[in-house]
Structures are given as structure tokens and as C-alpha cells.
Amino acid sequence: MQSSENKETHPPIFVVSGGKGLAGDSVVQSILIQFPNNMIPVIIKPDVLTIEKVQEAVEQACVQRALLYTPWWTLKCANYLWMNVTKRK
Numbered sequence: 001m002q003s004s005e006n007k008e009t010h011p012p013i014f015v016v017s018g019g020k021g022l023a024g025d026s027v028v029q030s031i032l033i034q035f036p037n038n039m040i041p042v043i044i045k046p047d048v049l050t051i052e053k054v055q056e057a058v059e060q061a062c063v064q065r066a067l068l069y070t071p072w073w074t075l076k077c078a079n080y081l082w083m084n085v086t087k088r089k
Contacts, residue, residue, distance in 0.1 A: 011065040
């Protein structure tokens with residue numbers, strides 16, 4: 001069993017979704033299950049449907065050095081997310 005204390009020491013994966021994030025979380029978990037001892041927290045960011053919500057998710061991800069995973073929920077938000085993430089490299 002993984003302790004939450006250990007999980008907090010690794011940068012998280014943010015699942016950024018226009019819905020509830022269940023499908024995105026399933027994709028991430030299906031990849032992580034291949035590494036049974038992983039210590040990577042997964043944080044779901046649901047209902048990200050506006051540019052403002054995308055900005056908030058990107059800012060939080062940068063602060064936490066998170067990896068972002070997102071399905072393509074709307075082209076406008078996806079393009080904005082891509083542009084902001086690539087600017088911050």
C-alpha cells in the first residue's frame with residue numbers, strides 16, 4: 001500500500017478535463033498500473049471549460065511542476081493550454 005506521505009514527494013499528474021475527469025483519470029491510471037510501486041499523485045481538475053480555468057490549471061501545474069494530461073475537450077481551450085505550456089518551458 002502506498003502512503004500519501006510518499007506520494008507527495010513526487011510531482012503530480014494533473015488530469016485537466018472539460019467534464020468530470022473520469023475518462024482521463026482512467027487513461028492515466030491504466031498507464032501507472034504498469035508501475036505498481038509508483039509514487040505519483042494524480043489530481044483531477046474537472047470542469048475546465050473556459051480560458052480562465054485553463055490559466056488557473058496551468059499556473060497550478062507550474063507551481064507543482066506537474067505533468068498535464070488532457071483529452072481534447074474544446075479546440076479553443078486545448079490550443080490555449082498548448083500555447084501557455086510551451087511558453088513556460
